[in-house]
Amino acid sequence: MADEQLIETPERERVIAPGYTFGTVTDQIASVVQTRHTPGFWIASFVVGFLLLQALLLSVVLLMWKGVGVWGIRTPVMWGFAITNFVWWIGIGHAGTLISAILLLLNQSWRNSINRFAEAMTLFAVACAGLFPLLHMGRPWLFYWMLPYPNTMRVLPNFRSPLVWDVFAVSTYATVSLLFWFVGLIPDLGTLRDRARGLAGKYIYGFLAMGWRGSAKHWSIYETASLLLAGLATPLVLSVHTVVSFDFTVAIVPGWHSTFFPPYFVAGAIYSGFAMVLVLAIPLRAVYGLQGLITDRHLENSGKIMLATGLIVAYAYIMETFMAWYSGSVYEQQAFWNRMTGPYSAQYWFLISCNVVAPNLLWFKKFRTSPVLLFASSIIVLIGMWLERYMIIVSSLAQDFVPSSWALFRATRWDWATYWGTIGFFMVLFFLFVRALPMISIFEVRTLLPQAKVREEVRR
Amino acid sequence: MRKPDGVYGLMAEFDDPTMLVNAARAAREKGFRRLDAYTPFPIEDLTDALHLHRNKLPLIVLIGGLTGGFTGYLLQYFTTVIYYPINIAGRPLHSWPSYIIITFELTILFASISAVLGLLGLCGLPMPYHPVFNVPRFSAASRDRFFLCIESTDPLFDRQSTTKFLESLDAKEVSEVEH
Numbered sequence: 001m002a003d004e005q006l007i008e009t010p011e012r013e014r015v016i017a018p019g020y021t022f023g024t025v026t027d028q029i030a031s032v033v034q035t036r037h038t039p040g041f042w043i044a045s046f047v048v049g050f051l052l053l054q055a056l057l058l059s060v061v062l063l064m065w066k067g068v069g070v071w072g073i074r075t076p077v078m079w080g081f082a083i084t085n086f087v088w089w090i091g092i093g094h095a096g097t098l099i100s101a102i103l104l105l106l107n108q109s110w111r112n113s114i115n116r117f118a119e120a121m122t123l124f125a126v127a128c129a130g131l132f133p134l135l136h137m138g139r140p141w142l143f144y145w146m147l148p149y150p151n152t153m154r155v156l157p158n159f160r161s162p163l164v165w166d167v168f169a170v171s172t173y174a175t176v177s178l179l180f181w182f183v184g185l186i187p188d189l190g191t192l193r194d195r196a197r198g199l200a201g202k203y204i205y206g207f208l209a210m211g212w213r214g215s216a217k218h219w220s221i222y223e224t225a226s227l228l229l230a231g232l233a234t235p236l237v238l239s240v241h242t243v244v245s246f247d248f249t250v251a252i253v254p255g256w257h258s259t260f261f262p263p264y265f266v267a268g269a270i271y272s273g274f275a276m277v278l279v280l281a282i283p284l285r286a287v288y289g290l291q292g293l294i295t296d297r298h299l300e301n302s303g304k305i306m307l308a309t310g311l312i313v314a315y316a317y318i319m320e321t322f323m324a325w326y327s328g329s330v331y332e333q334q335a336f337w338n339r340m341t342g343p344y345s346a347q348y349w350f351l352i353s354c355n356v357v358a359p360n361l362l363w364f365k366k367f368r369t370s371p372v373l374l375f376a377s378s379i380i381v382l383i384g385m386w387l388e389r390y391m392i393i394v395s396s397l398a399q400d401f402v403p404s405s406w407a408l409f410r411a412t413r414w415d416w417a418t419y420w421g422t423i424g425f426f427m428v429l430f431f432l433f434v435r436a437l438p439m440i441s442i443f444e445v446r447t448l449l450p451q452a453k454v455r456e457e458v459r460r
Numbered sequence: 461m462r463k464p465d466g467v468y469g470l471m472a473e474f475d476d477p478t479m480l481v482n483a484a485r486a487a488r489e490k491g492f493r494r495l496d497a498y499t500p501f502p503i504e505d506l507t508d509a510l511h512l513h514r515n516k517l518p519l520i521v522l523i524g525g526l527t528g529g530f531t532g533y534l535l536q537y538f539t540t541v542i543y544y545p546i547n548i549a550g551r552p553l554h555s556w557p558s559y560i561i562i563t564f565e566l567t568i569l570f571a572s573i574s575a576v577l578g579l580l581g582l583c584g585l586p587m588p589y590h591p592v593f594n595v596p597r598f599s600a601a602s603r604d605r606f607f608l609c610i611e612s613t614d615p616l617f618d619r620q621s622t623t624k625f626l627e628s629l630d631a632k633e634v635s636e637v638e639h
Contacts, residue, residue, distance in 0.1 A: 022500060022604035148539055156544045159536045160551060160558040168565040176572045183576055186585075187602070191500070194599035210586035213593070214601050216484075216497040218583045220512040223502050225579040228521050229572060236568045243561055446501040454505040455478045 015110045015448050017292035022446050025293070029440045030195050032288050038435065041287040046431045052424020059417040060135060068138045070414045077397045077409035082136035084389045085419050087244055088272065089129035089426075090170065091265070091385065093177070094237050095273020096122030100180060101233035104226065110301060112444035113293045116188075117284070117430075118277050119181040120439070124429040125276070126174045128422040133166075135418070162246035169243040176236055180229050186212050187222075187443045241265045248392065254335035255396030258323060264316035271309035271355075272385035274302050275378035280430070282375045284439065293440055296369050303368035306381065310359035313388075317356060331401055343408055344395040347387055354384025468591035468639050469611035470622050471598070472631035477503050480606035483629040484509040487610060490625065494614035498592065498607040520578035521571050528570025532563035594638045609637060 062070050073080040096118040103111040134140045146167045148156050157164045189209035196202045212218070245261035278299065285294040324336040339348050358380045361367045368374065399406045433439065446452055474480040480497060484506060487495055497506055507513060536559045540546075545553050580586070592598055592609060601607050608631075610622055619636075626634045 026500075026603050148535060150543075154544070156539050158548055159540055159562060160548055160555055165561040165565075168562045172565040172569040175569060179572055179576045183579065187501075191602040194602045210580070211588055211590060212585065212602075213590055213598075214498045214500060215583075216499065216503070216506050216510050217512055218585075219499065219502040220507045221515050221517055221579055221582050223507075224515055224517045225575050228518065228575045232521075232525075232568050232572050232575070236565075239561070239564060239568075246561075443501040451476060452501060452503075453477075454481050454503060 015297065016113060016295060016445065020292065020449055022449065022451065025445050025449065026191060026195075026442055028290070028293070029438050029442050029445070030192060032434070033436060033438055034192065034195055034197075034201065039287055041283065042431060042435065045427060049424045049427025049431060052420050053428050054421075054424075055417045056421020056425055059414045059421055062414060063135055063418075064140070068136065070412065071418070072410045072412045072415050073136075074407065074409070076400065076405055076407055077394055079136075079393050079397060080409055081390075081411055081415040081419060082132045083247075084386070084393050085422065086129050086132035086136075087265075087389045087393075088386045089125045089132070089422065090173075090244060091241060091269030091389075092273045092276045092382075093122040093125035093129065093173075094241060094266070094269035095277050096120070096125075097173075097177060097180075097233050097237040098270055098273065099277070100184070101230040101237065104230045105234060109448060110298060112448055113295075113440050114277065114281060114298055114302075115444070116181075116184065116441040117280060117434070117439040119177065119184065120430065120433045120437075121273075121276060121280060122177050123174070123181055124426050124433075125273075126170070126177060127429065128426050130170060130174065131422060131425075132418075162243065162250045165243045166247055169240045173236060173240045176229075176233055180233055183222075183225060183229065184441060184444075185437065186210065187214065188438045188441060190214065191442055192438065238266055241269045248396075253396050253400055254329070254331040255324075255339070255392065257332075258320065260316065260319060260323075264313070264320070267309045267312035267316065268385055268388060271306060271313055272382055274306045274309070275381035275385070278302050278306075278374055278378040279382065282371045282378075284434065286371070290440065293445060296371075299371060299374055300365075300368045303362050303374055303377075306378070307359055307362040310355065310362070310381070314356040317352070335396060335399065338399045339391060339395050342395070342399065344391065344398070348391055348395070351384050351387035351391055354380050355388060358384070466639060467612050467619070468594075468637040469609045469614075469617070470619070470626055471592065471595050471607055471609045471635050471637050472626040472629065473597060473600075473633045473635075474606040474608065474630075475632055477506070477606055479630060480608060481505045481509050483608050483626075483631065486629055487608065487625075491616050492610050492614050494611040494617075496609050496611070498598070498601040498609065500602055500604060500606075515582060517575065517578050517582060520581075521575045524574025524578075525567045525571030527574075529563055529567040531570065532566030533559055535566075536562060591637050591639050595635050597633070597635070 059070070071080060071082065073082070096115075099111050099118040100115040100122075103115075134143055137143065145155075146157060146164065148159075157167075186209060189205050190212035193202060193205040193209045196205055242262035242265070245265035248256040249258060249261040251257065281294055281302075282299065285291050321336055324332040327333075339345070358377060361373075361377060367377075394409045398408050472483065474483060477499065480499065481503065484495070484497055488509065488511070495510070497510065499506065537554065540555070541553045547553075551558075592601075592607075595607075597605065598607065608626070608629075610617060610626070616622075623634055
């Protein structure tokens, strides 16, 4: 064995509130799940989500019955809401992977109390995102045509197309997110199994925990696996939104055809994702009294990340406009002029005020430490980021090269019903998760306690 | 390799991680090799104390990743050059820059799946039954207690003397683990 390393690690700042023990942490998080009491907030949110989910089911049935024409997609704006929502949802998912993978690699231990539900958010956001391209195909039951398999039609996907890359990127992302999330859950499922009083709980959590017993041998392999998965998920999450942005940049449509879309999209994804993390964390910690675990410091850090990514997004807007002018291409210049002064100018300036102007309030510590104001600004960011995707997709397609082919996009009520329906779908999944599984990683929070530190005099 | 006295091992319970790490070091120094500790969260010093730093998982993940990468590239090469050659926009049949994305994605996919399967395989999970769960207080190992178990397959294991040894380590309680 190597000699003891003499590198002094600086004393960590306290992440969670003082006074917790291993037992109280366990009880507080697990009792959210293992109780007969369901708070009114949970029931109300679930009911809202469930009703919206019915809107989704209704519009999907109608879509399959009548065809994609029930949406407002008409030539030339054939992507409309569907792809806007796809990009918006998948972007929201990215914050979960950022928190669980990138912040793990960067040794940011404060992430330990928000990573679990952020990963769940990723998973459910990707599920919502995945619905849109499937429904947009018109005949969703033939989705398997996108996969390369030998078939009697003698047709295979074109591997030179970004849309095929997207199939691989998004399905890999969904799979890896699910695996990462489940691996993170195993030790906590063991805790729930050992705490369960009823037979059903013992069996279900016991089945899912697969016999986890917290052996030191297992923990050492487990830690390696977490690091490796984090190392794999980090380039993956960056690649997914890069590939999503390729759907646009590889095309020659003015307003899309630009080389800095990948970093711009990734920054925007993390921006909206952290907004969603805050939208979920702020009410949850208030309802379940988890302020000691998800502290104001977590909210403030998320606010800082939102500010940083928001500034990157603002820079991207400025550069995008500058490059349109500097390119000397009349089409590019016209596309941006149309955005700012044309039929979509109201949405454009609203988007600028949501995404560029509003987040500057986060420079103030008072603003970042007030949960109510942070919640409000997160909602503003979510609206702004949705408008950004709408702007990129709709305004670019509506007015491209030849004015004779220009036409405006009008969303139908079924566009809105599908969009709000996926928000309901997300809420239903998320609140079921909150009720059935520990929304904060119990074992990772235990490592944050001062008692978890092995005292120095042991070292020789 | 069951000994005639028929126990799986002896389990000592500790209150905090420092005591457990001390005990694990002492047991290693005494010469015990077939021992394991059970804790509610990963403890870096314990991994040191039990000399558990090496495992095969990185190798498994590397092999998985390379398999995924080759699968991705060969899938595209075979499809576009051999099985279904078609001229799209005058690009060469073997247009490798376009293959990068899917090659990368499948590398990550295969590597991640091998990481999870490797984790389960190396840990021997799922494992529906294990003797340590027979210890009544063991359910606290997933909560706030720390356990050290010396297994009966260890050559130095002896019911009486090992119990004495564990008690000398300030264990809160020493109990036998039945099969």
